[in-house]
Amino acid sequence: MHHSSLLLDSQNWFNTLPLASLEVGQHLFWQIGGLKVHGQVLITSWVVIGLLVLVSVLATRNVERVPSGLQNLMEYALEFVRDLTKNQIGEKEYRPWVPFVGTLFLFIFISNWSGALFPWKLISLPEGELAAPTNDINTTVALALCTSLAYFYAGFRKKGLGYFRKYIEPTPVLLPIAILEDFTKPLSLSFRLFGNILADELVVAVLVLLVPLIVPLPVMLLGLFTSGIQALVFATLAGAYIHEALEGHGDEEEAH
């Protein structure tokens, strides 16, 4: 909280400059039922989702044996996420998890890059500003919780209640750590992504404030790189967690 107030202070100071402005922690609030939601995050996420669905529909509208154009591109993407999932989960059980891990990767990747490449700031909102959906903690926590749900679902479907054996499997001494892991996994997943994307956008914004021309470009390129890496890391870790839930300690010892 101390940090955010500091940033808010600095924002007030920066607002006196005419060139650019920096906003953190300001949201376009919508009221849905009894819930307050961040409108700007939902809008950009809808754009990202719409883009993904549109491209997918266009790519698979007319599937050919010899792919061309969009189909080729999407097959490349599919092969990429399929290899990623296969590397993490293993040849035997990766197939049902390709959609989940693949969608995680594509959604995060397109979100990050949309934040870096699309000039959202040209569309002005009454409050807050449009940016990558992944620079809001709600989005990253939502994705991380989905990952947690996914690996619990994977473990329970494979082993039923025997899934709990993995908590005490090598030795019951590690039980607290094993339980703690279930909390640290989504925490680290969400904060890693959130921190990277927000920090990247802040750095770019601050540099643009200080030197509006040329100088922010290398940082922007670095931001693109980081965005891709973060999407890859998130999807890879999700795959690894699912693999862990599927395998468990007991199975691994049997296999070796």
Place this chain on the structure above:
Amino acid sequence: MFDFDGTLPLMMIQFLLLVAVLNAVFFRPLTQAMDERDGFIRTNNTDARERLAKAKQLTLQYEQELAGTRKQSQQVIAEAQTVAQKIAQDQITEVRQQVQAEVMQAQAQLESEKQSAFGELQKQVDTLSRQILDKLLGATLAS
């Protein structure tokens, strides 16, 4: 910055919906297409490999047949040459014998003609010698 609110569950729901939608319009059809293509390529590959093996076997068979035929033809040629040589030899021998026989016959005829000619000459010698004697002696006798 860390203000959680209704965005979180909404985002979760729409992400899970996105997974379902993308599974239907992207992952399933494209995976199916790629698997079908894999199958198609594999079948074609196997077919081609089989055909190649068959072609190789046929080539081998043809080569063997060719070698056999070549050997056979050489044999036939050799046989024909032997037969031709033999025929030629036979004919030469026959002709030689015939010629010899003709020569012998001609010689014999010559000999007999010589004999008869000698006989004739002898007769003429006798006549002539009597005539000469007659002439010589007749004159003497007459004188």
